[in-house]
Amino acid sequence: MVIWLILLIIQGLLPVAIIAATRQAIDVLINVVSHRSLIHQANMNELGFTIAVLAFLLISDQVFRGTGQWIRTIQSDRIQDYITGLIQEKALSVDLSFYDTPLFYDRLHQARIDALSRPLALLEGLGTLAQNGLTLIGMSILLLSYALWIPLLLIAGIIPALWFTFSYAGMVNAWRLRNTVEERRCQYIDLLIIMRDAAQELRLFDLGTYYRDLYQKKRKVLIKEKVSIEKRKLFTDLGSEAFSLLITAVAMLWMISRSIAGIASVGDIVLFYQTFNQGQKIMGILLHHTAEIYKNMLFLENLFDFLEIVPKINDPINPLPVPNIIDGIRFENITFRYMESERYVLQDFNLTLKAGKITAIIGENGDGKTTLIKLLCRFYDPEKGQITVDGDDIRELKQSEWRRHIAVLFQEPMRYHATAIENITHGDISKEANYETIKRVADAAGAHDVIKRLPDGYDTVLGKWFGGAELSAGEWQRVALARAFLRQAKLIILDEPTSMLDVWSEAKWYSRFLSLAAGCTVLIISHRLATTLNADVIHIMQNGKIVESGSHEELLKQRGRYSDAWHSQKRENL
Numbered sequence: 097m098v099i100w101l102i103l104l105i106i107q108g109l110l111p112v113a114i115i116a117a118t119r120q121a122i123d124v125l126i127n128v129v130s131h132r133s134l135i136h137q138a139n140m141n142e143l144g145f146t147i148a149v150l151a152f153l154l155i156s157d158q159v160f161r162g163t164g165q166w167i168r169t170i171q172s173d174r175i176q177d178y179i180t181g182l183i184q185e186k187a188l189s190v191d192l193s194f195y196d197t198p199l200f201y202d203r204l205h206q207a208r209i210d211a212l213s214r215p216l217a218l219l220e221g222l223g224t225l226a227q228n229g230l231t232l233i234g235m236s237i238l239l240l241s242y243a244l245w246i247p248l249l250l251i252a253g254i255i256p257a258l259w260f261t262f263s264y265a266g267m268v269n270a271w272r273l274r275n276t277v278e279e280r281r282c283q284y285i286d287l288l289i290i291m292r293d294a295a296q297e298l299r300l301f302d303l304g305t306y307y308r309d310l311y312q313k314k315r316k317v318l319i320k321e322k323v324s325i326e327k328r329k330l331f332t333d334l335g336s337e338a339f340s341l342l343i344t345a346v347a348m349l350w351m352i353s354r355s356i357a358g359i360a361s362v363g364d365i366v367l368f369y370q371t372f373n374q375g376q377k378i379m380g381i382l383l384h385h386t387a388e389i390y391k392n393m394l395f396l397e398n399l400f401d402f403l404e405i406v407p408k409i410n411d412p413i414n415p416l417p418v419p420n421i422i423d424g425i426r427f428e429n430i431t432f433r434y435m436e437s438e439r440y441v442l443q444d445f446n447l448t449l450k451a452g453k454i455t456a457i458i459g460e461n462g463d464g465k466t467t468l469i470k471l472l473c474r475f476y477d478p479e480k481g482q483i484t485v486d487g488d489d490i491r492e493l494k495q496s497e498w499r500r501h502i503a504v505l506f507q508e509p510m511r512y513h514a515t516a517i518e519n520i521t522h523g524d525i526s527k528e529a530n531y532e533t534i535k536r537v538a539d540a541a542g543a544h545d546v547i548k549r550l551p552d553g554y555d556t557v558l559g560k561w562f563g564g565a566e567l568s569a570g571e572w573q574r575v576a577l578a579r580a581f582l583r584q585a586k587l588i589i590l591d592e593p594t595s596m597l598d599v600w601s602e603a604k605w606y607s608r609f610l611s612l613a614a615g616c617t618v619l620i621i622s623h624r625l626a627t628t629l630n631a632d633v634i635h636i637m638q639n640g641k642i643v644e645s646g647s648h649e650e651l652l653k654q655r656g657r658y659s660d661a662w663h664s665q666k667r668e669n670l
Contacts (some may be wrong), residue, residue, distance in 0.1 A: 100171065103164045108230025110157045115371055116149040127272060161590065168220065179215050182403060183207055191407050192475040193435045202276045203405070205283070206398035214399070218392040237370050242351070242368060249347055264329050271325060275318055277358045282318070292560065355596045409477055415494040418501055419486035419616050421586045425449040425472070430481035432471065441467045442640045444530050445481070454618040456628030458658065460636030465621045469589055472619075473502060505584035507591040509576030513559035516547045519575050523582035534582065540579035540612040581612055586616045597649045606630070625662050
C-alpha cells in the first residue's frame with residue numbers, strides 16, 4: 097500500500113512535468129532553428145539537456161506504469177483473499193436458520209459475486225482518482241497562466257456527463273437489486289444442467305432441453321432490460337462527447353487568436369493544446385472512476401449488509417463445563433418453529449435420553465424427528481423450554497465444546513471429494529488418528545471392505561471431481577458412519593443410519609455398532625424398525641408429540657402404531 101501510494105503521487109505529477117518539458121524543448125528548438133547562423137555551444141547544450149530531461153521523464157513514466165501494474169497484481173490477490181476470508185468467516189458463523197430464508201441467499205449471492213471484484217475496483221478507482229486529481233491540479237496551474245477562466249471552462253465541459261454517469265450507476269444498481277433472485281435462479285439452472293447429481297434424471301425424463309430453454313428465456317429477459325439501460329447510456333455519452341468537443345473548439349479558437357495577435361508562441365499553443373486536451377481526458381477518466389467508485393460503493397453495501405448479520409445463537413459470557421452425561425439429556429416443554437414459518441414443529445415437547453442407553457425414535461416424515469437433532473446440536477434454539485444435560489441448559493455451554501462431545505450421522509451426509517482417510521479423519525481433525533484407529537472405526541461402520549477394494553486403499557480420492565473413485569450411496573453412508581464413530585463422542589446421534597444398506601449389511605453393521613457404542617448415550621432415528629429393534633427404549637412420534645414409548649416387546653403388546661408398523665413391515669419382507 098505504501099509503495100502504491102508513492103507511485104500514485106509520482107504518476108500523478110509526471111504528466112505535468114512531461115508537458116512542461118515538452119514546451120521548453122519546443123521553445124529551445126525553435127530558438128536554435130530560427131538563429132541557425134548564431135548557433136552557440138550554450139544553445140546546443142541547453143537543447144541537449146532539455147531533450148535528455150524529456151527523455152528521462154518519458155522513460156520514467158513507462159517504468160512507473162509497469163511497476164504500478166505489478167503492485168496492483170499483488171494487491172488484487174491479497175484483497176480478494178482477504179474479502180473471501182471475511183465472507184467465509186461470516187458464512188461459518190451465521191445461524192443455521194439464515195439458510196432457511198431466501199433473503200440470506202440473496203445477500204450471499206450479492207456478496208460473493210460483487211465483493212470479489214468490487215473492493216479491488218474501488219481501490220483502483222480511488223487510486224486513479226487521486227493520481228489523475230494531482231495531474232489535473234498541475235494542468236490547471238499551467239492553464240491559469242493563460243487565463244483564470246480556462247480551468248473553469250475545462251470543468252464546465254464535464255458537468256453534463258457527470259450527471260448522466262451517476263444516473264446510469266443508479267439505474268444499474270437498481271436493476272441488480274431488482275433481479276438478484278432471477279440471477280440466482282439462472283445460476284441454479286446452469287448448475288443443474290452441468291452437475292453430475294442431476295445428470296441421470298435430466299436424461300431419463302428428457303429435461304435437458306426444457307431447462308436449457310428456460311435458462312435462455314430468463315437470460316433474454318434480463319439482457320433485454322440491461323440493453324435498454326445501455327442504450328440510454330450510449331445516447332447520453334454521445335451528447336456529452338459532443339459538448340466536450342464544443343468546449344475544446346472554443347478554447348482553441350481563443351488560443352489561436354492570441355497567437356495571431358503575437359501574445360502566444362508556438363510552444364504556448366502546443367502546451368495549451370496538450371494541457372487542455374490532457375485535462376479533458378483526465379476529467380473523463382475522473383468522471384469514469386468517480387462513477388465506478390459510486391457504483392462500487394452501492395454494490396459494496398451488499399457486502400456490508402452480509403457482514404453485519406449478527407448470529408442470534410451465541411456462547412454465554414461465562415460458559416459452564418460440559419457435563420459427562422451421567423444422568424441424561426432432557427427436552428423440557430420445547431416449543432419450536434422454523435424462521436418465517438407459522439407452523440410449530442414442536443409444542444410442549446418432552447423427551448428423556450437416558451445416559452448410556454440407546455433411544456430410538458420412529459415417525460413419519462415431517463413429525464419433527466430431525467428437528468430434535470438440530471436443537472440438540474444447538475443449530476437452533478427453541479422459542480420456549482430448554483434442553484438440559486445432567487440438569488444444565490445447553491445454552492449455558494460453549495457451542496464448540498458441546499458439539500465436540502456429539503457425533504452425528506446426518507440423513508444426507510456430506511460427500512467430501514478427498515481421500516478415504518481424509519473423509520474419515522474429518523470426524524475429528526483436532527486429533528491425529530493412527531491407521532489402526534481409522535481401520536477400526538471403518539470396520540465398525542462397514543466401510544473397511546469397501547475402501548480396501550479401492551485402487552489406492554485409504555489413499556484413494558473419493559468422488560469424480562478430482563479423478564477419484566465413485567462410491568454407491570450406501571458406500572458413501574458407511575464412510576460417513578466411520579467419520580461419526582471416529583469422534584469417540586459421549587453422545588451418538590444417527591439419522592436413518594441404515595437407509596442405504598441392504599438387510600444383510602444392516603445386521604452385520606448393528607452388531608459391530610453395539611460394541612463400539614458401549615457406554616455411550618445413543619439416539620437413533622429411523623423408519624426401519626429392524627434398526628431400532630434392540631434399542632433400550634423406542635418412542636413413536638406423531639405430529640411433534642411422543643404418542644407411544646417402550647421396548648420392542650412392550651410396544652408390540654400395546655397394539656398401537658408401532659405394532660401395526662412392525663407387522664406391516666414383516667409382511668412386506670416375506
